[in-house]
Amino acid sequence: LETPTVEAAASMENRIDVYSAPTLFVHTARRIQAGFAPTGAEIEAILRICRVVGGMPLAIELAAAWVRVLSCQEIAEEIEESLGLLATTQRDLSPRHRSMQAVFDHSWKLLSVEEQSVFARCSVFRGGFTREAAVEVAGASLPILADLVDKSLLRRNHQQRYEIHELALQYAADRLAEAHGVAQTCHRHLRFFSQFAEEAEPQLRIGRHVVQWLDRVEREHDNARAAIEWALNDGEFTLGMRIVGALWDFWMVRGYAREGQAQAERFLVRPEAAADNYRRARVLHTAGVLAFYQGRCESAHALLVDSIVCSRQLGTDGRLIFTWALMAKGHTLISIEKVDAAESTARDCLRLVHELLDAS
Numbered sequence: 001l002e003t004p005t006v007e008a009a010a011s012m013e014n015r016i017d018v019y020s021a022p023t024l025f026v027h028t029a030r031r032i033q034a035g036f037a038p039t040g041a042e043i044e045a046i047l048r049i050c051r052v053v054g055g056m057p058l059a060i061e062l063a064a065a066w067v068r069v070l071s072c073q074e075i076a077e078e079i080e081e082s083l084g085l086l087a088t089t090q091r092d093l094s095p096r097h098r099s100m101q102a103v104f105d106h107s108w109k110l111l112s113v114e115e116q117s118v119f120a121r122c123s124v125f126r127g128g129f130t131r132e133a134a135v136e137v138a139g140a141s142l143p144i145l146a147d148l149v150d151k152s153l154l155r156r157n158h159q160q161r162y163e164i165h166e167l168a169l170q171y172a173a174d175r176l177a178e179a180h181g182v183a184q185t186c187h188r189h190l191r192f193f194s195q196f197a198e199e200a201e202p203q204l205r206i207g208r209h210v211v212q213w214l215d216r217v218e219r220e221h222d223n224a225r226a227a228i229e230w231a232l233n234d235g236e237f238t239l240g241m242r243i244v245g246a247l248w249d250f251w252m253v254r255g256y257a258r259e260g261q262a263q264a265e266r267f268l269v270r271p272e273a274a275a276d277n278y279r280r281a282r283v284l285h286t287a288g289v290l291a292f293y294q295g296r297c298e299s300a301h302a303l304l305v306d307s308i309v310c311s312r313q314l315g316t317d318g319r320l321i322f323t324w325a326l327m328a329k330g331h332t333l334i335s336i337e338k339v340d341a342a343e344s345t346a347r348d349c350l351r352l353v354h355e356l357l358d359a360s
Contacts, residue, residue, distance in 0.1 A: 128219070
């Protein structure tokens with residue numbers, strides 16, 4: 001059923017009756033609790049519920065039945081946490097329609113072993129995924145993807161990306177955990193998106209396709225965030241550093257400077273960061289540049305000096321990041337009114353750029 005987007009909801013002035021999903025929720029709730037008339041925060045919570053369940057009528061009805069004991073905000077929070085709330089004890093429904101768990105259990109049993117495996121692995125994606133990512137991370141063939149779309153467990157959006165319904169994602173994640181496949185699949189996800197970030201990096205600065213690449217990274221931003229979390233908590237630490245070191249241009253241009261710097265600093269405070277001087281130099285550069293774009297010039301200058309020290313220790317292998325950090329440091333020197341030092345730094349950068357061009 002139709003659910004308003006967050007943007008559309010902001011201008012609705014509480015007219016939720018123009019959309020079929022929240023209308024069904026209200027009608028169902030009124031059968032449970034006479035006089036149910038949501039306003040303000042309750043309406044926002046109803047719309048949140050409808051978005052989480054993707055407008056699925058059965059899920060909306062099961063959720064609305066809980067208004068007898070929970071607020072709409074509490075219902076939304078419970079559904080986001082687990083499928084368990086979406087159940088009923090009504091005997092006039094068939095057993096497989098008494099809960100969303102039962103609905104998905106029924107669909108799961110109809111899948112082949114390979115389809116089950118791919119569907120479960122797709123639960124690690126966030127914000128959708130491409131066919132290429134599905135192949136590399138979930139081991140999905142095109143026929144398997146087509147079968148899962150035909151069975152309504154995946155869908156393709158207008159950008160030709162695959163999406164998984166939020167409730168289906170919860171169910172698939174539970175199946176992946178039961179199969180002890182979380183670590184292996186998240187590792188594949190982390191490796192894939194660290195490679196994607198490094199492929200994107202040079203395209204984000206120069207060439208005819210900068211905007212297209214910025215849009216591509218925007219579409220994968222939630223996947224990058226998920227990969228970073230995995231690297232910090234359970235995965236390969238240096239792969240996360242690779243992502244953070246590569247996305248500074250994207251974070252800067254698309255208005256994520258604060259988030260990007262926070263991500264960089266989460267790595268820098270960890271002792272593991274000292275084990276890879278090259279990656280550390282790049283993450284320091286990311287943190288420094290993004291601090292500068294937030295107007296934190298003194299902090300930026302200190303971070304960039306550390307990046308320069310790290311990259312200098314790498315010799316010729318660190319020349320490029322050394323040049324980037326030196327260039328950024330020059331900007332900070334101007335901002336803190338050290339003009340002579342900034343001019344000297346700019347001359348050093350120009351010399352280094354010529355050396356890099358001569359060597360290429």
